[in-house]
Amino acid sequence: MKDEDVRDVAALLKTMSHPIRLKILCLLQEKEMAVGDIREEVKTTNANVSQHLSILRNQGIVSSRKDANFIYNRIDDQRVLELIAKLRDLFCEEGDG
Amino acid sequence: MKDEDVRDVAALLKTMSHPIRLKILCLLQEKEMAVGDIREEVKTTNANVSQHLSILRNQGIVSSRKDANFIYNRIDDQRVLELIAKLRDLFCEEGDG
DNA sequence: CATCTATTTCAGTTTTTAATTTAATACTAA
């Protein structure tokens, strides 16, 4: 891996390496969600979710669309979707739980 | 992904998300290496490499064997090897460089 | 034993990151 790739990949992993952000990404795999919906799932404040979302947007992982009062977020990088699938595959028990 | 898995995977990603540690892991994909060999590749101090290695060992990613004065390090988790292969596949240009 | 090499550990400093609170913005609906 070239040094530049190492830097970029490390930055991506760092962005994904916070439990709240990783959980947000898992949630967004299935459907787009607004800040308030995410807040209920991850049990923190709106402001905190918003901060984490802005980190994810800055990294280019998540993008948003606005509809009335709500801002709906989705994963905007196919490679990240694949990466999360691989992480599930490697580190999570299979099963339909 | 269960909350426990989210925590564990986030911790793993965090461990891998430092450029020096990610580079060490890339180097160790090909062969085991002593601290001094790694230091030459990543251009920092022995103490710094040693500290990063101890983080990788604590996470269970790397293990070591001692031979005379040297401590040879290797990746000790097949899943991490697979994960790095996937990262290369997704985020690095192919080619034999 | 004295010394050299490789590595680790420790203490101190700086940098980075996370969470909290508060204020501001954007839109809706009466």
Add this chain to the structure above:
DNA sequence: TTAGTATTAAATTAAAAACTGAAATAGATG
């Protein structure tokens, strides 16, 4: 316009991580 909801932004504080340099350990060599 006024009030209410959803989201963002800015500032503060607290906590964690990174780097440096010096000292300590372990084994090798003479």
